[in-house]
Amino acid sequence: MTIDEIREEIATVDTEIVDLIKKRQSLAGLMAHEKVRAGRPPVDPAQREQVIARAVDRAVEAGVDPAGVREIFLRLVQMSEDKQRGCMGDGNLP
Ligand SMILES: O=C(O)C(=O)C[C@]1(C(=O)O)C=C[C@@H](O)C=C1
Numbered sequence: 001m002t003i004d005e006i007r008e009e010i011a012t013v014d015t016e017i018v019d020l021i022k023k024r025q026s027l028a029g030l031m032a033h034e035k036v037r038a039g040r041p042p043v044d045p046a047q048r049e050q051v052i053a054r055a056v057d058r059a060v061e062a063g064v065d066p067a068g069v070r071e072i073f074l075r076l077v078q079m080s081e082d083k084q085r086g087c088m089g090d091g092n093l094p
Pocket residue numbers: 028031042043044045047048051076077080081
């Protein structure tokens with residue numbers, strides 16, 4: 001493959017990543033809705049650790065740097081928590 005071809009593939013993968021982040025954030029909106037109904041807070045530290053551990057395990061399995069994946073997932077979960085907090089403000093539920 002040429003440099004340009006590889007860059008095109010990278011651009012395709014990047015688009016997929018952003019689309020998946022959008023999907024994850026949309027699930028965070030649904031989660032906020034259910035947590036308000038259940039009277040639960042947006043942050044669940046035990047679940048957060050489980051999500052990160054699952055991603056790190058998958059990274060190890062797949063031969064991807066687990067420290068990098070851990071950082072990325074910490075950020076993804078923070079984005080989800082921010083979105084949930086935003087949704088939980090008065091009149092903001094999706
Ligand atoms: O599982 C939950 O309770 C979620 O709200 C989802 C999620 C996540 O993004 O994975 C977000 C916030 C919590 O702190 C833990 C996990």
